[in-house]
Amino acid sequence: MTQLMVAVLFLSISHAHKMHAQELLNQRLTLSFESAEIKKVLQRIEKTTNVQFMYSSNVIKSTRRVSLAVNNERLAVVLESLLTPMEVAYEVAGNRILLKRVKAEKTATPNQTSVHPNEFAPIDRQIIGKVIDESGGGLPGVSVVVKGTAKGAITDSDGKYNLSIPEGNVTLVYSFVGYEAQEVAVGTRTTVDVTLKVDVKALSEVVVVGYGTQNRKDVTGSIASISAQDIKDMPVTNVAEGMAGKLPGVLIQQTTGAPGNSPSVKIRGFGSISAGNGPLIVVDGQPLNSGDLTNGSGLNLMNPNDIESVDVLKDASATAIFGSRGANGVMMITTKRGKVGRSRINFDYYTGVQEISKKMDMLNAQQFAEFSKEASNNAYLERVTGAQASDPNSVRAAGNRYRYPRGEYPGIDFDNPASLNSYDYQSLIFRQAPISSYQLSGSGGTEKIQYMVSGNYLKQDGIINTSGLKRYTFRSNIDAQLSPKLKIGMSVSPSFTTERRVNSDGHWASNGVINAALSQAPIIPIYQADGVTYNSQASIAGAYDWAGVTNPVANITELDNTATTLRLLGNTYADLTIWKTLKYRATFGADLNYFRQNQFQTSAIPLNQLLPPNANSGSSATRQSINWVTSHTLGYNVSLMADHYLDALVGFESQKNDFESNSVNANRFPNDIVRTVNAGVIIGGSSLRDQWSLASYFARVGYTYKDRYLVNASIRRDGSSRFGANQRYGIFPSASIGWRVTEEPFMKNIPTISEMKLKVSYGLAGNNAFSNYGSIGILGADNYVFGNALVNGLATSTIGNDNLTWEKSRQTDIGLELGLWKNRIFFTADYYSRTTTDLLLSVQVPTLTGFSTASRNIGKVENKGMEFGLVTRNTTGNLKWMTDLNISFNRNKVLALGPTGDAIRSGTGVGETNITVIGKPLGNFYGYQQLGVFKDQADLDSYPHDATARPGDVKFADINNDGKINADDRTIIGNNQPDFIYGMTNTLSFKGFDLGITVQGIQGGQILNLSRRFIENLEGSQNQLSTVLNRWRSPQDPGNGVVPRANQRTTGNNNAISSRWVESASYFRVRNITLGYNLPKATLERVKIQSLRLYGGIQNAFTSTKYLGFNPEVSGYENALTGGVDYGSYPLARTYTIGLNIGF
């Protein structure tokens, strides 16, 4: 029993190793010896089980003879029966088993299980020392072995060891699972202290898969992983942000910089059109609401510091066990758990400042005045016979956009540009914004109970004034071994977030901040003459037929928008060992989300065309979702005759989500002081509830022969409430095989190749990220008035489809893993081909049916790609330098669409901007192709043009060569999907210093920059990008041949969706640079601190891009059909941070 406890102890210490020690002892043996030398018996066990015994001849006389007969028995039992009669105990460390004499005083208390040197070899010379980790904490359980012998010791719970070594040149080898082994020449020293470094590669030796874990070496699917180590210093509020550029095949785009928003995550391209394209997120085995599939928002309220690892399942053999939700990949998130041993307290803090990484280059007042005047004159001169540019406003007819400011309003005279004041509205809305994070965590445990608790406070101000986020997250993970057969555990993570939102992305007419700041003419003062009342373009717009652009500063300060989210994510499990080989696990998880939002718009805000005071208004909304999931699994694993290993699992799961929302709107508040809706007059409200449910059975089996031939297979049957009554169930099978070539005898002669594995997988996964009642015909309200009173009306708004079912995604993956020179170079490559059929499509139907769309399972889309990863340890001496490089290619192609194969045309608020056609990728930009600008009348006469075109207007290509420019000349003008994505992380360490640099980028793909329909429309009443300085002015001064002429009344269809707005989406970004320093232990010991690390970093340090907008990762209408359209969005910040980690 004692020995078992010891084993449990070490099992738990070697956290990185997870269940390894247990697995080691669970290996099954069949042995039969009659009066054999104990040495031979141990050798035989070594041979069949991949363990190594360490013992001194003092402990066990190797010539001693034993008899033993076991049949398919666990190693632990074998050792017990073998060793107990000899009064010998054992301890496990890594794959080593240390044999020692049982001492009478030994107890179960872990602190007293240290190994005493006397139990080992004859005393030649005593060496003492301490082994610590990088944070300075003592490392228990490290094996210290005299090189070339079996002599050794294991460190105690403080990391101390005591060992006798023979005379002469002795080298000690320090090894511990999860850490890089170290060799130290002792020389004449009597004290040898050693610091072991975390072995980053080894950390991911165990990967989390659906309903269990797998050894990395046994994995036959395609799984990319990231550990806490990889993201630890980044000031990211969402773990996905920290993953950008680090995982092959995973495209992470930070489409907005608003605090509290999450990046979009796509794994291996777009597999769907109308349903979600984001991965399923599974936290500690608990699948989150599939409503969170899009954009990883389920991760928003998770503290990245609590995350131990993220394993991204990419191919169907890994995801099929998640059935109807696996098609877009799965992100398996594992949170940190307590470990047996000394309690640790850590305090982590960083603080920093964020600033806008790029400002747009807009016109100043003088440039604007010249441009605007030209635009008015062009409209006037062209339309009015005999008109002269010198004609005063009084001569120019009102209401025709012929007039421009000429001193009618004080200080605004475009004929005297030098007199104009210039206002830089970008500088008025952006600020340097602080960010800080405070985290206190404690962990530890005994062999019976382990715990990890943490609390974090994050305060992030946004770079747009007043926006910001405060987040409080807590986590408590507890595991308890109630009895030898029963283990239970619980994770509870409450969080609370307060967001102060700004309307960053909206149109200026609806008080969008950025759009207003860019569009507001730079001559408009912020305040009216009284210096207090907000001004807007409306103050002068009427006189010149201008647009009444709202005031960007007021749009921030006079709109309160506070959102709070309270979330409780929790799960419990119970593991019951029925037989040694058969385990039952029950889990129950819940994700409770409660969201409140209060908005108030004061009377001081200028509205579209309206100067203040305006009617104030307010609203209050709540949303609640309750999601529960429970699963029950039976796992069976067994080693047969040493060469066979079988691991099987069956289980079922059910999950249900219940969503409710309420909202109330009010206006006519008596003043702006009380801002809750009770103070106003309630003018409306709504309440809504919906649900979904999922019930599933699944099974998985893995078989390994001689550690070199690997087979895995899984199957899942899902039933979902979302689908038609006739198509409620689906079956998702997968299979994969792997071959570890390096395990073959013939490979042993090629020492250069340390690891080589080939694998192939094929499987089917589904996608059900679709509306909850998509299969049911729904009536919507359309009320009317009779007798001067409201009457209720109901009409069919969606047409039902009893045959609606999930999308089916079939994926083949072929992979290679290659390690050279003891894995100093480790290379991975994957080829995949994924075909999605039965696409859930909101198909456009002829509207004469009464409907514009209907939900169908139609269409087929393919993603094919290659992913490469390369990890190299360039230097391993004092200066350690490691490089992690990855590059991924994906090609997306639509193979079939709709009943007649018709194109899908989709819009983004300004009419049709995108088209999806067979043979091309999803979501192409659709519009006219700009050839240039009509240079002069001769040029205009020589080429087909819009009826209204004049010299200086845009020259569009006559695509169909019919001599006319009309809607038939629209064509595909770009696509947002990249040619390839890449990332590289270099980590260097030298003595106490460490440096990490992550760069990443996207190559290929375009953005449709629709913001330029405002800020490069050449109309003359809103501010413009400085690109308009290169506009066409006259045949003699034709500009750059791309930007058309200024004109208050646009002609030539210049601002139609065209290639003029299409820009390259390629960029290269230095995502993160961090420099850290670990203070020397000697200094710290005096103040009783285990470890102290200081660091500084820059996030989004540098971006190289040709894109004119704020951020080339933008996607204002994130959707497979309309990705990469920029209609103004919250820019990204560059963040400078300093931080410290203290361990007590």
Place this chain on the structure above:
Amino acid sequence: MKRRYIYLTAAVLSLSGCKESFLALAPISSTSTATFYKTGNDMVIALNATYGSLQSSGQYGSYYVVSEIPSDDTTPVLSGSVTDQDEFDKFYLRTTNPFLATRWNDGYRGIYRANAILDRIAAVTMDENLKKRVVGETKFLRALMYFNLVRVFGDVPLVLKETTDPAEGYNYDRAAVADVYAQIVKDLTEAEASLPDRYTGADVGRATKGAAKSLLGKVYLTRKQYAEAATKLKEVIDGAVYDLLPNYADVFKAANKNHKESIFDIQYKKGSIGEGNGLPNTYAPENSGNSVVQFGGGGNNRPTADFVNAYEAGDLRQNASMATGYTNAQGVRVEYNYVRKYSDAPTVSGDSEDNFPVLRYADVLLMYAEALNETAKPAEALPYLNRIRQRAGLAAKGTLNQAEMRLAIEQERRMELAFEGHRWFDLVRTGRAISVLTAKAQAIGIKASLTENNLVFAVPQSQIDINPSKIKQNPGY
């Protein structure tokens, strides 16, 4: 011991059986089609929503874009690169124009609702009188919707049954104009027979017998079936249900709505219940703040100078219909022609009380005069024309020949029914559109070379793109 665990596990596993009821979740916050169209009340609610569709943008919400902007009465607000309304005004209509799509889509959405009622009502057990009336109202609405589609697009698909499978949508060709009108006449004739003369209380605003007759008169007039038109319109006049209000301005006051002169209105009601009229804010001048209508305006549908000049001196209707400028908050007069027939002060933007008149008695009188004149009875037409003129404070006309009478009626309709969605269709109906607009081309800024092709608008590109084998474009687009 071990056995106990096995039993326990087996018990838990067996509890889990995924019950069908766990997965069969019906919508909680919306009505499912499976449970609707069962009772008389359901049918009335379905009918209300069919009326409700009249308020949609494509039907009467932005009716001015297809009925007034193309005429010589109004011109759109200038809005830079957004040429959607300008294309109607100046006749360079692009087939992707969003107003075309909404006109088509919203029209058919309403027709779908009507078809669903007509297909299902026979099976519903309900009061037979109510059933008869619901059928009559529904047919009136379907006829009105087809009338507006056929006048805008020419040949249009004639869908007369509820769509149960979207794939059916690919089967429809565009039906000939004559066939569409035949159906309209059939529907209106049947509606007329089953509708009551008037409603009281909570039903005021529903389609009446008079509305069906008036619309049928208008349809006959459009089809140049002048005798039939005269007969039908005379029935409305003789029915004595309707009469002119003494004061023109009162016709448009929100407080008076559903008065004696109104035959069929689109009903609106303010109060943030989603039933307000948006036209006051749509028509108030841009950047006019609260000076014209509370919450500012869009400056749309601006009366042209040609229209303003068409008023005879002393016409009482001018001031009730439009204005040529306003005084802003700073006390400065801003020149801007705008429509003010609909000017109830909204409580929130786009939420006014004004009804929109579809059929009113003045229209009936003028249509009757037109029908008489076209059947060569100008003298009989004259009193009806003069009733309208006299109310407007204008002198009665003396004897006119048929040609003079045509022009007099045209002029009177223009001023009397201004901004009520008539002018363009009147010009097309009387065959005067090309000559009138061409003559004024320079003054109102349209292209001079109007042809017959311009008299119907383009079929929305999206509907051709989706079913190119059946839905073809009109000539000239």
